[in-house]
Amino acid sequence: MKVLYFAWLRTRIGKPEDAIELPKGVGDVRGLIDHLRGLGPGYDQALKDLKTVRVAVNHEYVGFDHRLKPTDEVALFPPVTGG
């Protein structure tokens, strides 16, 4: 599964994307984020406050309960600031 990071999530994690095997028992976005937080202090710091994390799966906004498939492209990013 491809996981992309943008803006300060990317700078805190230290890279723009990961290729991840969905661990057994992880079925939704919340589970993926919990898993990512275990990968290192940068991940943990970037993802600990879910109020500042937005999620897109295959280019569409989804909630934390969204079910994931192994072929999904998941993106994690802070609230947008364009315009």
Added chain:
Amino acid sequence: MKVLYFAWLRTRIGKPEDAIELPKGVGDVRGLIDHLRGLGPGYDQALKDLKTVRVAVNHEYVGFDHRLKPTDEVALFPPVTGG
């Protein structure tokens, strides 16, 4: 006193302006319009329905009760349709 006509008031009256001596006893816009209506059928037809007549004195909108001075420039025209 200079009196200007615009749009269909002008085409009905048949000319763009008049130079008029304020008749004795005429002190406000309503009196001027009554006086003008007596000048001919075009005037009467143009000015008989005050709901469709707007008045400016010296380039400012005024009401029919506005007092006139002999040096005023008075303009009579229909509701505006610009923009």
Added chain:
Amino acid sequence: MIRVQREDFDPGREIARLTEGRRDIGGVVSFVGLVRDMAGDAKIGAMTLEHYPGMTEKQLAAIDAEANRRWPLAASLVIHRYGRLEPGDRIVLVATASPHRDAAFDASRFLIDWLKTRAPFWKLEETPRGAEWVEAKASDDIAAARWRKKPDAAE
């Protein structure tokens, strides 16, 4: 700033001029009014815009000043053409620049609503039935009334 002119204008150049050298403007809202080929049921060939030189400029300047009193604008511009115009031609430009977009949107809308009911212009349309003076629209009066200040309203 206001301009009453026979000539066409370039909206992009006017918008750029409004913000030139400024670094404090968050956004510019503009409205460009065009001649449509349908007024009510008749097809319009062209139209002629009559105005009242002197009063037209004075009223536009008053409307522009009122917009600047009501909203914190960095700059504003109203251009209105007169003379003969064909369908698709530009008639009017309203542009407002402000640090905050809500102010720019409200002020632009106020300007176009107010000038439709206050600025001395009259349209004479060339229709298949002959030349006809356009009648004022009740919808324009209603639009302008949105901006009338209620005496009891808190400001």
Added chain:
Amino acid sequence: MIRVQREDFDPGREIARLTEGRRDIGGVVSFVGLVRDMAGDAKIGAMTLEHYPGMTEKQLAAIDAEANRRWPLAASLVIHRYGRLEPGDRIVLVATASPHRDAAFDASRFLIDWLKTRAPFWKLEETPRGAEWVEAKASDDIAAARWRKKPDAAE
């Protein structure tokens, strides 16, 4: 129509293109967003706009389609830039053309309000304190909430 690009754009040319050959458009409303040199209290030197290629286009297209569903637009256009921009530079253009100006004004405002909260762009500002990611503004969420349809509202 939407475009996501690094290059600058010419608002006048874009507005003209939107109405080219059309005779049924009464007006075009546009909003041009510019880089300001003050965000909060810090002076900005420049900023870099990051985006999410693929999703950004998809979200802008969805916002544009929603505006066209809600209002009777003859044409609409959203251009959003990415990359490094300096104070005074254009960031975004929203333009809506309609036979009726109220629809064009409402749709433009909807488009800019929605893209501020939905379009995947992030601003990294160069400040005297160093590079700082801009925080989302609560006022933008409030502005966007204006357009949320109430389930019990009559349509």
